[in-house]
Amino acid sequence: MRRGLFCFLLFGFLYAQSQPSSRQYIPHVLKPFVESSLLSSFDQHSTKKIFALIGELPKTVSALRKLSDTITIVQIEDPQIISSLWKLGKLMPVNDAWKFPPGFIAPATTEMIHQQKAWLIETTDTDILTKRIHEKDAVTITSISGKHIQLNASWKWIQEYLVQNPSILFIAPVAKPFTERELTGFDLSANKGNLAHRIWPTINGSGRSISIKENKLDTADIDFKGRYVSSSLASSRIETHATTMATIAAGGGNTFYTGKGFAYGASITSSDFANLLPDPLSEVMRLRVGLQNHSYGTGIENYYGADAAAYDRQTNSEGLGLLHIFSAGNQGTQASSSGNYAGINGFANLTGSFKMSKNSIAVGATDSFGVVPALSSRGPAYDGRLKPELVALGEDGSSGAAAIVSGITALLQQAYQQKNNTEASTDMIRAVLFNSADDIGSPGPDFVSGYGMANAYRAIKTIQDDRLINGYVRDSQEWVHQITVPAGARNLKITLSWTDHPAQTNAYKALVNDLDMILEHPASAQTWLPWVLNSYPHPDSLRKNAVRKKDTLNNHEQITIALPAAGTYNIKISGTSIPTLAQIYAIAWQYDTVSHFIFSYPVKGDLLEPARKNTLRWETTITDTATLEYKLNDGNWQTVANGVNLSHQYFQWQPPDTTAAIQLRMKATQRSWLSDTVGISKNLLINTGFNCADSFLVYWQKAKVDSYRVYRLGEQYLEPFITVSDTALIQLKQNNPYSFFSIAPLLPLQKEGRRAYTFDYRQQQVACYISGFIADPFGNNAARLNLQLGTTYQVKKVVFEKLTASGFSAFQEITPVTNTQLTITTPANNGLNVYRARIELQNGTNYYTHPEQVLLFGAAAYYVFPNPIQPGATLNIMDADPDNKEFRLYDVFGRLVMKESLQGLRNQVRMPLLQRGVYFYVIIQNNDRILNGRLIVQ
Incomplete structure (x- = not known):
């Protein structure tokens, strides 16, 4: 292995002898990768073909990795080109460290070197690599996606066969994925799912398929009945977390109202997150999966890994339309240990390099009032891009927040297909989601909440109102789209999104095709640029509000105008830098109206809970105060509160403890707004x-x-x-x-x-009217009997009976039967007492409990019965203290005819077929005779 292979901390100045001055100083970005031993001389006949190229990339040179705008890792086959560029001072020899992610530390101990672990590999030739792997018994392939392979191998094998292999472009250890906690306070109304269901009841995710990538969900859960689709990709391990994510995204609400998800009509399937690469296209297409939820992480990783490139490539696949939605993570207070933002607490802490993909959506968490908790992971991405793009309800983590956005996405896909008779592209779905989000926190986009809190109602309304634009643009080309804004409009918002081509793995910047948007109002000659954040690696810079400027990092841009003038606006889309043939894009836009108000909770289908705080919600552009009122049934209006601040858009209220129909009214000075009439009631058992x-x-x-x-x-x-x-x-x-x-x-x-909670009547351990019957000793001479009925419905009476020599005989009767729990105490004899209960119905039908026994010893320590006994019958031996005892039976000549160990309070022994006559028994303990008696066989 070349010297300095993994000297990632080589930060000294290196000087070449008799070389052009441009190679005397090593740029900071190159320091971990230069091979200093080769700087002093260069042989043009050398077999070395990989270098760092400083300056513009010639068309004849293959780029392997971009380190900056002016420095590229390249592979050059032609010796003449190598010699020419070397003489110009544009080449530097490099080691193989460029193949690894930032911060990688090679295993050092013998145990770690030989330990098997998961690795993610990118290669130029998958076939050659897989053939080599198959020849090695110690290496197993777990998944292949395009030119990316996930495998299990030792560092020794990686070092020996892959590090210096020229066809290998990227090598990274794969961290074990972990679920990022689940949602504890699920509330459809926080992200306006209930309002969307109210306005468009047929838009429920029907015809959509959602994949939950983690462990397997509980397929027997009735909230997924008839909608789970089996897949060979599913894990064999069933986990509650996966079940919860599926319920939030697409639960059917069969168990209880809290089990109803956003896309309750969608089908659901599972995929194992042991494979961190995208699922095979063949299975994705067979299952007709349109989106995949990823509520897991692997730790803070700030680089564009092979997995990120693979996900971007899959989303960019023509005709697939597969959108990946990731939880941002729950490490919002932590700092990255590598990359541009290393050591900055509270920023750039998304959990997994796959979340650095640009064609996916990363989702952070909020509480029910739209406040992002400290633990929700923050952006920016490794290269300064906006992350997370959205936030959603997730009071105990971002897992549930991602599942909410997955559910909303399924609704949007269905709504778009129904309206346009074609599938929505992933860039269109992203544009709609980002544009319809409610801005929270700092004004405009920010690295905490992205574009804001996902809003299912506004997102679907954007599609229903057809405020969508599709287009494509080539390099240096410009397209102009016109929209009309009426008088009295407020909060005009326009979002551009495009599904970009994947960047090279480990690229310093993920964006490949750079589009730009400008909004123009011809009547006033005003123009507006998109909102752009300061991505400089310092906390003060990262906290700054967005400013209007050209965006060169993101593949989505947003422009807003709080008080737009009426008239026609031009949306100008230009292809600033498009190295590919052309770039398709999508635009979503919306505006509010003056004095807009709508209740979003409760709405038809919702219920208020009595004697408990309920969060009432609305949407409005009004900033005044108003009076909140309610009425029950057809009653009079009653005041809840005066001076309610409408701009807060929620109010917590505890309704009265009653069962009724209820309606709310928000009453302002000149007008009022009514909610739907809904129910208020408690849960019945x-x-x-x-x-x-x-x-x-x-x-x-x-x-x-x-x-x-x-x-x-x-x-x-x-x-x-x-x-x-x-x-x-x-x-x-x-x-x-x-x-x-x-x-x-x-x-x-x-x-x-x-x-009420849905239940299975077969699972309540209730037999035919009888739930249970227990008989226990009560003192020295009584028994207590407890009977549990399933119901008193049509029960005429209950009769308690005791076994006598002539059979069971009634000794107590209860009528009428008004309680399901019946307890009586009755005198009992020494020895064995057998009881049962008889339930008699109004129609004369009788049901009996199983007989229960009560053993009372009184002054005696033993009972042997029946006596006399029939040959071959069962002999009962009751022993108050059966420890280490034995029962023996002798005939009149002293011969042993039977021997049995005593194991409990009551022992049942099958008698041999003895001749009639008198026999003698003894009970032995530790070889001592402690009891004897006679037994008559007749």
Whole structure:
């Protein structure tokens, strides 16, 4: 191996002897990569073909990695070109350290050198490398994506076979992925999912397919019933975190209202995150996956890795339309240990190099009031690009925030397809998401919240209002698009997005095709540039508000005008630098209107919870104060609060403890706004009353209503089944495949109350009216009997019985039966007492518990019965202290005919087929006779 292969900290000044002056100083960016031993002389017949090129890249030279605008790692095959460039002072020999990510430290100990671990490799020739790998028993390939390979190997093998291999362009260890915590306070209304469902009830993700890349979700969860699609890519390990992410994105709401996700009509599939590269295109296309959720991280990694390039390449694949959505991470207070932003706490701490991809979306977290918590990872990306692009609700981490954006994305894909009869491109979806987000935190984009908090309602409205533009542009070309803004408009916002070509792995800057947007108002001759952040690596710079200027880093740009003048505007898109043939782009735009107001929670389909704080929400451009009021059913308006600040856009209120229909009103000086009328009710408990051979009964808590709607689980969702006025329902089992049920109280004004938790009547351990029966000793001469009924419905009486010589005999009767829990105490005899309970229904049908035994010893320590006994019958031996004891039986001649160890309080021994007569038994403990007696066989 060449000397200085991994001398990443080579920061001295190196001087060449008798070389042009341009090579006397090594640029800072080159210091880790120069091979100082070759600077003093150069042989034009050398076999070395990889150098650092300083200056403009000739067309005949192949670029391997860009280190800066003026320095490139190149491979040159022609010796004459090498000689020419060397004489001009434009070449420097380099070691192989350029193939590794920033901060890489080669394993040093013997154990680490030989340890098997995962590596991510980029090669110019996958076939040659895989052939070489297959010849090595100690190396296994786990995945291949294009020219990228993930494999397991030792550092010794990497060092021996790959480091100096000219076809190898990138080598990086793969960190083990970890899930980034889950959402604990799920609320559809925080990101306006409930409002979107209210306005467009048919837009629910139907026809879309969402892949959850991590461990496998619980496919038996009824919130995914009929919508999970099996995949060979799924992990064998089922994890709650994956189930939660799938529920947030696309849960069907069958279990409870909190189980309803944004795209509850979408299908769901799983992919194992043990493979950090993109999934094979063949499987993605077979499953018709349009987006993939990644709620996991690998630690802070600030470079454009092979995985980032692979994801950008897959998203850029023509006709695929696959959008990757990543959680930003939960290390927002930490600092990166490498890269341009090393050592800066609270910035550039996204968890994984794959999150540096530019055609994906990284999502940070907020609380329910739009405040980004300290732990949510921040940008910028390694090269100064905006990250995260969006934030969403995630009070305990960014995992759930990513799942929310995944769910919204499925809604947008469906909405676009329905309206335009074609699939939406990934750049169009990104443009819509970024443009419709609610700006929070610092004005404009920032490295904490990106473009703002995802808003499902505004995003779908952008598509429904057809405020979209598609186009393409070539290098040095300009296109102009016109939009019209009416009088009284507010908050004009325009976002440009394009799906860029992948950059070279480890590139110093990820952007390949650079487009620019300018907004022009011809009537006033005013122009506006996009908002751009200061990406200089210092906390003060990174905290600065965005300014209007040309953007040379991002593949999305945004322009806003708070108070736009009415008239026509020109959106100018120019191809500033497009080395590829052309670049397709998408534009989304929107504006608000003066005095705009709409309640976003509650809306139709929502429910308020009584006697508990509820967060009421609205959207408005009004900054005044107003009075918040409510009314129950057809009652009078009552004041909740005066002086409500409308610009806060939420208000916390505890409704009264009641069951009713409720409506809200926001009342300003000259006008007022009404909410939808919704229900307010508590959750009712539902249980199994009995589960008999031919029928079963479910029953529930009584509420202050006249009737209830019963739901049962159909092929995919809960379906209304029947409306009843009783609090119980009996169903026959024959030809009845339904086992999951729920109920909801029906409120005034044709509103429905909160639906109960859905349950499976078969899983409540309730038999035919009987849930349990227990008999225990009570003191020295009594027994306590406890009977648990599933229900008292149609029960006429309960009779307790005791076993006697002539069979079971009743000794106590309870009628009427008003409680499901029955407890009695009854006298008991010394020895064995056997009890049971009989439940008699109004129609005369009887059900019996299993017999239960109570053993009482009284003054005696042993009981042997029955006596007399039949040959071959069962002999019962009761022993108050059975430790290390033995029962022996002898005939009249003293011969041993039976011997048995005593194992418990009650021992049952099968008698041999003895002749009739008198026998003698003894109980032995530690070879001592402690009891003897006679036993008659007849």
